[in-house]
């Protein structure tokens with residue numbers, strides 16, 4: 571090897587190491603895509619989690635999630651944080667009852683309540699299965715839930731936005747939640763005051779993964 575090729579040899583090695591280092595850094599700093607599933611609590615600690623399907627306190631009377639984590643598409647998380655910021659100004663917080671829901675859990679729900687007014691048919695898949703929906707309520711500064719007229723997952727007409735034979739305070743609470751969620755881009759679901767979802771977009775496909783409970 572002459573002196574020229576010797577230098578070229580070491581120059582090539584140095585360049586390839588530099589390029590390798592750059593590509594590693596790039597992958598670490600890569601922006602999260604809107605359709606990536608993420609854990610809400612890694613992006614904000616402003617929410618209260620009461621994930622009912624990780625307990626037996628739900629209409630299934632069964633604990634169907636191994637642990638209480640709120641996974642959603644990144645876009646859903648961003649919109650939810652926008653809503654939380656607006657509600658914070660008014661002195662309220664969002665409490666979450668359900669987030670992403672694996673398709674297998676949707677099938678169990680459908681077996682118990684095969685009524686599309688309340689539970690999405692697993693053949694089509696729910697927006698919860700796509701990571702674009704949340705079931706929520708509001709709490710005040712003391713952590714007390716606001717009166718929304720019915721419990722979460724109450725399968726009756728009183729849970730509907732159309733049902734107006736409720737106390738003025740209840741109607742006002744539902745309206746406050748609805749206005750903020752709609753303002754940031756969520757859609758309401760007529761028969762359930764607690765359900766809000768983003769419009770389904772390409773990439774929001776039905777999923778059935780179970781999240782990791784190690785953390």
Ligand SMILES: [Zn+2]
Nearest residue numbers: 703704705765
């Ligand atoms: Zn829902």
